[in-house]
Amino acid sequence: MPQNERFAGKVAVVTGGASGIGLATARRLVAEGGRVVVGDLNADALDPVAQELGDAVVTVAGDVSAEADVERLVAAALDRFGRLDVAFANAGIGSVARLADLDISEWSRVLDVNLTGPYLLIKHASKHMGEGGSIVVTASLNAVQAGIGMGAYCVSKAGVAMLVQVAGLELGPRGIRVNAVGPGLVRTNLTEGAFAIPGVADEYVENTPLGRYASPDEIANLVAFLASDEAGYISGSLHLVDGAAHTMRYPDILGKVEDLMAQGQP
């Protein structure tokens, strides 16, 4: 539960904010006094967010991998709320195929959304931030832990871990902090497919010392902390929030998909 008003008077943009981790974070920022521009590719899914969060939010449909869309998102914060303090580059997509079988268009799309998207938000949001600004990017446990059939995703998230180092280095002199969060398995729309494959969640849990997967709110807790002034000396780092899963091994999702296909199931 929110403890205070850490975002009173502050304005944030959140990408991928219509669902999962982004939505949980938008709710947290608003609950703690912030105003939020919520962006998402899925325009329909933004309507209930606007209804739920009311005057504290503006919703903007767009694609994080399109530079003009990212500029519109940032402009909405300035036009509607007059400032920008926090940017959460969270939108992301998955992909499951061995490197040898991965279509180049899928490789490019994953990198465009998961890595170029955060780069574009850092580029355009940081121009309008002053001292005390905070940028958070959603990386993944897969930034540091490889998974079979997850090459494009793992590479995109490992890229994010370096992106926040360079951005933290370049923006630090302006008093702007840049960090990444690295969630382990979280139950969201993105992972419903994985949860539907028998054994995937069980194998993750078996390989997670805390013995469970996470809720979106548990990731929002870390994002809100990093976005807040409480994290004033934290920048340029990847922060795992994974129940210590990085100490063990990632589940073989592709192997389970192939088992199902061998049994004639879609």
Ligand SMILES: NC(=O)c1ccc[n+]([C@@H]2O[C@H](COP(=O)([O-])OP(=O)(O)OC[C@H]3O[C@@H](n4cnc5c(N)ncnc54)[C@H](O)[C@@H]3O)[C@@H](O)[C@H]2O)c1
């Ligand atoms: N769920 C997990 O287990 C998990 C674990 C580690 C990292 N992550 C990362 O967390 C982030 C959020 O994922 P989630 O689990 O909340 O998924 P989600 O599917 O619930 O939410 C992602 C949102 O991003 C939006 N989106 C997708 N592509 C977009 C684009 N090109 N432009 C704008 N919006 C776009 C989707 O419409 C969706 O609303 C992603 O970056 C994901 O890689 C998730």
